[in-house]
Amino acid sequence: MNAPSPKISGPSGRPVIRQLDEAAVNRIAAGEVVERPASAVKELVENALDAGASRISVDYADGGKTLIRVTDDGCGMTAEDLPLALCRHATSKIDGSDLLDIHSFGFRGEALPSLGSVGRLTITSRAAGEEAAQIAVAGGRMGAVKPAALTRGTVVELRDLFFATPARLKFLRSDRAEAQAIADVVRRLAMAEPTVGFTLRDLTGGGEGRVMFRADPTGGDFFDALHARLAQVLGAEFTQNSVRVDVDRDGLRLTGYAALPTYSRGSSVQQFVFVNGRPVLDRMLFGALRVAYFDFLSRDRHPAAVLNVICDPERVDVNVHPAKAEVRFREPEAVRSLVITGLRAALTGAGHRASSTVADATLAAFRPEPVAAMPPRVYQMDRAGQATLARSFAFQAPLPDSGFAEAPAARAEMPVEPEALSRPLGAARAQVHENYIIAQTQTGIVIVDQHAAHERLVYERLKRQMADHGITAQALLIPEIVDLSPGDAARLLEHAPALARLGLGVEAFGGSAVAVRETPAILGAVNAAALVRDVLDELADVGDSQLVQARIEAVLSRMACHGSVRSGRQMRPEEMNALLREMEATPHSGQCNHGRPTYVELKLADIERLFGRR
Structure with missing residues (x-):
């Protein structure tokens, strides 16, 4: 006897078409938009950026599973706006007439209703010239708008994420892993918006919590602001060993910073790609980045770079992925060529330059291992002048009739032209072990x-x-x-x-x-x-x-x-x-x-x- 098909639920043996209720629709949509706590943070921070915020604070507890709070100083919403903001496909970002002319992070109007359908969501907001108001929604059930106290901007608080869909909780990772994912999201958005201040705080255990990441707003022109922000996010080591990228061709522009080949990494963790300021995970762009460094790195090393492709919104479709993590270019080959040639031109412009980490590693290798009891350091006098040193060396030389034969020279004495010392790699002074050239510069030595x-x-x-x-x-x-x-x-x-x-x-x-x-x-x-x-x-x-x-x-x-x-x-x-x-x-x-x-x-x-x- 044939078993009934699980796909057929009607009494006649035919599948029955049903209209799902709004709560089920929102929960299904939430599964696409909100995959984990980091996804919720991404949507809420992007909303704050679209609202023109200059400072954004993100608080979380237990890896975002019990609490996510995003506070901004943006334009805010009125009491009449709040219920509408929780309706599906209600947005202030676009009017629906042109889905390709998108200039904002968000545009679908799905994030807030999706979050409200799977968690306990509270929104408190105040627009300029209006009174503050608050609305709450839990498991898709919306409450009434209430008066609230708030100076400006918006505070969105999400508690007990996935309480309405407990099965989703089983697929979340540890609190530490989820917290790391949240930090990664905030850092990427901080690199996308260098003039906006970001603060990330872990409130697990109560109290004021711990500040996990902080990036103050940066000023100056775009590249100065980005350079300062990358130093805050990736560290000064990256900015010291990277070159500026700025290429414009046929209406496409590539900006950012790319690390020198000698500053390569063991994995691709320091590769960040943006399209019109939006963080994306695009295989074509990452492939182009790999090709650009193809001639400089071995197979087991990876380049480090922060790149932003800027183009007319009409030339790129950002509406191809629920989380907006992927894009589709109208002219992918032109974009790919821009990334490859732009990076290679920037690296060529660096000339013979090598990363400073090479010297740091060399100095670290020279330093002796620490011992239990070190003798007190002896501080010597300041370096003497050249004339004084010459007289001192002459005094220390053995007398001609002292019986000491002159030792074979370790190297040939090389006449040095003063202008050669001012060259980047200096003037050659010796060759040791028949493989290494020792050169003298005005500020140190170079070993080649x-x-x-x-x-x-x-x-x-x-x-x-x-x-x-x-x-x-x-x-x-x-x-x-x-x-x-x-x-x-x-x-x-x-x-x-x-x-x-x-x-x-x-x-x-x-x-x-x-x-x-x-x-x-x-x-x-x-x-x-x-x-x-x-x-x-x-x-x-x-x-x-x-x-x-x-x-x-x-x-x-x-x-x-x-x-x-x-x-x-x-x-x-x-x-x-x-x-x-x-x-x-x-x-x-x-x-x-x-x-x-x-x-x-x-x-x-x-x-x-x-x-x-x-």
Whole structure:
């Protein structure tokens, strides 16, 4: 006997169509909009930003499960506005005539009724020239509007989130994890609005609670304000080791800050992307960010950047995801190209610069391990002048007839031109271990890995030659036929022109098969079918493939390695200085082909601190 289908509930064996009541509709909508406490915080803070707030305070308890309170000094609402604000699809952000011309964070009018349907929501607000009023809603049941006491702005208090849908509580994570998610949301919005002050406080356990995050409003022009805000959110280390990004092309603009390649991270935790100031998690944009750093980092390292794509709202659709976390561009290739070229131009402008964290790590390695009982520090006199030092050294030198033979020189004495010391990488003074060049600057010393530095210089030279003369394609005597699915074949042929510029010639061969007629000559003998399938995997993953270019540049990198100055080779003084000057003139020379630094700069003050002089 056949069991009845659980999808059919009518007595006639047919499914019955029912009109859901408003409470059920709101709870279903809440499942899309409010996934966890951090989602509620995001919606409420975005409402405060849309209201023109200059300061926003976020309080929570128990990871936001028992209390979320958002206080702002925005324009506020009147007593007549409050009941309407709790109705679905009631909003002041748009009039409904054009869903593409959106200039605000919110626009659907779903957040407040959704929160009121699954928790206990209280809104207290006061508009300019009006009396303060308050309204409460619990589990979708709305109360009456009451008078209240409030100076200005709005206070939204959400208690017992998901009390009306207790099953959802079982899917929440620990209080600590939920609190971390709330902090991440507030930090992202703080980066989006640098001129607005944010305070995040944990009220768990009662009392005044603990301030978990604070960012005061920043002033100045946009980049100054953003720079100061990023120092508050990500730390001064990021801002000290990042470059400004500002590119404008065809009505699209990319702004923000991108970290130097030598300031790479072990994961993508410091990658933040915004579209018209809205935090988004867009795979295409993150893929473009990865491609921009593709030539500077090894596979296990990730770039750090804060980027904002600015365009006409008509050119981007933000209404494609319930939480508005994803967007769809009308011209995705133009946006992708802007991100890649803009970042590469900014990194090229940094020249030979390497991150300051390299020197910090070097100094940390020099410092001895702490011991139980350290002798008292001896403070020496201030550094003597050059003339005094010269007389002192002459006095300490052994007499000619003292019986001491002059020791072999550890290095050749190199004449130093005064102007060379003012160069960024200074003047070469010695070579040690036949691999490291010691250079003197006006403010310290520079230690250069001669092999890594020259390898990068040769690599950049080979890339310029390839860009000038193109990539030579090698025609296959017998084209290789690769059978693909119709979708894969269409995707590959769509990118065929770009692949052809890299020396990989692909064309249709009837049905869903493709014919590989040319491969890059520099790669030598390759498995064309395997190469095509690897390219398709990357296209499916990030929407674009850099695999062929990666293999070509890997060959160039190996050629650069074999053609560069080897470790163990003694270099003449003029060769060392020529290497330093070429590094200063070559972009990206601060890191080798694998993303590691090619030089370390130590300030004189740091060196003296190592010896207890400071």
